[in-house]
Amino acid sequence: MSNIPANLKYAKSHEWVRLEADGSVTVGITEHAQDLLGDMVFVENPVVGRVLAAGEECAVVESVKAASDVYAPIAGEVLAVNADVEASPESINQDPYAAWMFTLKPANAADLDGLMDAAGYAAHVESEAH
Amino acid sequence: MLKQTPLIYKHREANAKLVDFSGWEMPIHYGSQIEEHHVVRRDAGMFDVSHMLPVDLKGEGARAFLKKLVANNVDKLQTTGRALYSCMLHDGGGVVDDLIIYFLNESWFRIVVNAGCADKDIAWMEVQRAKYAPQLSLTPRRDLAMIAVQGPHAAASLWQAMPGMQDLAEPMQPFNSVMVGDMLVARTGYTGEDGFEIMLPAKAAPFFWQALLDAGVKPCGLGARDTLRLEAGMNLYGQDMTEATTPLESGLAWTVDLKSERDFIGREALLRLPRARQLVGLKLLERGVLRNHQSVFTDHGEGEITSGSFSPTLNGSIALARVPAGVGIGDTIEVEIRDKRVKAAVVKYPFVRNGKPLV
Numbered sequence: 271m272s273n274i275p276a277n278l279k280y281a282k283s284h285e286w287v288r289l290e291a292d293g294s295v296t297v298g299i300t301e302h303a304q305d306l307l308g309d310m311v312f313v314e315n316p317v318v319g320r321v322l323a324a325g326e327e328c329a330v331v332e333s334v335k336a337a338s339d340v341y342a343p344i345a346g347e348v349l350a351v352n353a354d355v356e357a358s359p360e361s362i363n364q365d366p367y368a369a370w371m372f373t374l375k376p377a378n379a380a381d382l383d384g385l386m387d388a389a390g391y392a393a394h395v396e397s398e399a400h
Numbered sequence: 401m402l403k404q405t406p407l408i409y410k411h412r413e414a415n416a417k418l419v420d421f422s423g424w425e426m427p428i429h430y431g432s433q434i435e436e437h438h439v440v441r442r443d444a445g446m447f448d449v450s451h452m453l454p455v456d457l458k459g460e461g462a463r464a465f466l467k468k469l470v471a472n473n474v475d476k477l478q479t480t481g482r483a484l485y486s487c488m489l490h491d492g493g494g495v496v497d498d499l500i501i502y503f504l505n506e507s508w509f510r511i512v513v514n515a516g517c518a519d520k521d522i523a524w525m526e527v528q529r530a531k532y533a534p535q536l537s538l539t540p541r542r543d544l545a546m547i548a549v550q551g552p553h554a555a556a557s558l559w560q561a562m563p564g565m566q567d568l569a570e571p572m573q574p575f576n577s578v579m580v581g582d583m584l585v586a587r588t589g590y591t592g593e594d595g596f597e598i599m600l601p602a603k604a605a606p607f608f609w610q611a612l613l614d615a616g617v618k619p620c621g622l623g624a625r626d627t628l629r630l631e632a633g634m635n636l637y638g639q640d641m642t643e644a645t646t647p648l649e650s651g652l653a654w655t656v657d658l659k660s661e662r663d664f665i666g667r668e669a670l671l672r673l674p675r676a677r678q679l680v681g682l683k684l685l686e687r688g689v690l691r692n693h694q695s696v697f698t699d700h701g702e703g704e705i706t707s708g709s710f711s712p713t714l715n716g717s718i719a720l721a722r723v724p725a726g727v728g729i730g731d732t733i734e735v736e737i738r739d740k741r742v743k744a745a746v747v748k749y750p751f752v753r754n755g756k757p758l759v
């Protein structure tokens with residue numbers, strides 16, 4: 271069973287979301303997602319300032335095997351992107367919960383409640399395996 | 401129900417990630433595809449390639465039949481054990497499959513074909529056999545397993561695992577093979593490194609695999625095999641050539657014998673068809689990853705990537721692409737990646753040989 275930290279929220283498309291003290295959220299992809307994709311070799315983040323709708327394709331991660339879209343887990347404006355993961359895509363394999371991709375200023379803080387908690391995400395991963 | 405090789409339990413034991421590959425349950429990697437790639441470039445790795453099918457062609461007149469059946473000139477096979485890479489064409493010049501023929505003796509040739517093509521190849525070869533050489537027999541050898549040991553230290557590791565093999569196998573030049581007891585040991589491979597492909601009785605395969613593990617050879621999956629062969633500039637059937645393309649459009653003119661008068665299947669079509677397309681190597685000049693089927697834009701018209709990937713050795717992206725004739729080495733062309741055009745250089749391939757980057 272892959273690592274699913276209890277302090278994070280999750281989207282069905284395998285992004286993790288962390289609410290920060292200042293009300294912004296940090297987004298990355300889950301350990302399960304990186305495991306499915308394999309060795310990461312390329313990351314393309316959204317442009318800072320871009321306003322995203324929930325579920326919008328906004329970034330790309332590519333492993334040796336395949337390219338995969340990353341979706342905005344909730345609506346919001348891109349505040350910052352992590353240049354380190356673009357320079358070292360393998361950091362997502364090494365520690366997917368430290369290797370964040372971008373931060374958002376949520377359009378509506380309550381949208382976070384629509385995401386899954388760790389138990390919900392674990393059940394989602396389980397259901398996709400069958 | 402997926403087919404399994406005799407090594408399936410060894411793969412499970414090693415926690416391989418198993419996938420459906422042409423109907424076979426095969427390891428794609430054992431943890432990290434990139435590490436497995438580097439192991440083969442720097443040390444020694446092994447692949448279970450038992451999904452590939454050896455077919456024994458036996459009887460009087462086997463050579464004459466092969467001269468009809470395949471595009472390369474089987475008369476290049478003059479010494480016992482010699483191997484030959486060739487395409488097998490249909491009448492229209494398209495590629496039915498690519499294969500390796502091992503010359504064991506005048507009435508025994510072994511043909512190794514791709515897993516995904518095995519059924520259609522057997523059917524095709526049977527039709528030709530009935531037509532041209534009904535006295536011959538064609539025997540699929542599913543009773544054999546096949547293990548590829550590849551890398552600069554492949555030979556040393558193989559002698560360590562199987563000391564009895566060394567005397568017979570060590571003097572072998574590339575593209576030769578030798579019978580060692582009930583094993584056929586060939587100095588061939590699909591990685592651009594020195595190495596061996598060993599065909600052996602299925603029952604003996606897990607023991608052999610374990611001996612190689614004990615000698616320090618790392619198991620490698622089909623993922624690494626694909627990036628290794630792409631760096632080595634080797635075509636993959638179904639991607640870089642198909643029934644809809646000729647070997648001449650697929651960078652395989654060197655394997656087609658059009659000089660002699662020998663009338664092989666597909667020859668007439670190859671002489672007749674215009675050569676409007678060619679296979680070239682690409683090296684991406686910007687960030688991103690080239691992938692199969694991306695569109696290519698050149699001054700001479702559009703083309704398509706047939707095999708594209710990240711290259712672990714070059715730490716960048718490379719591809720094989722089918723483009724219009726007229727595109728030349730050194731040209732800069734554009735590739736469309738997710739609605740964005742990026743620049744790539746047309747380069748000579750192989751991209752990597754014996755561990756060394758060439759582009």
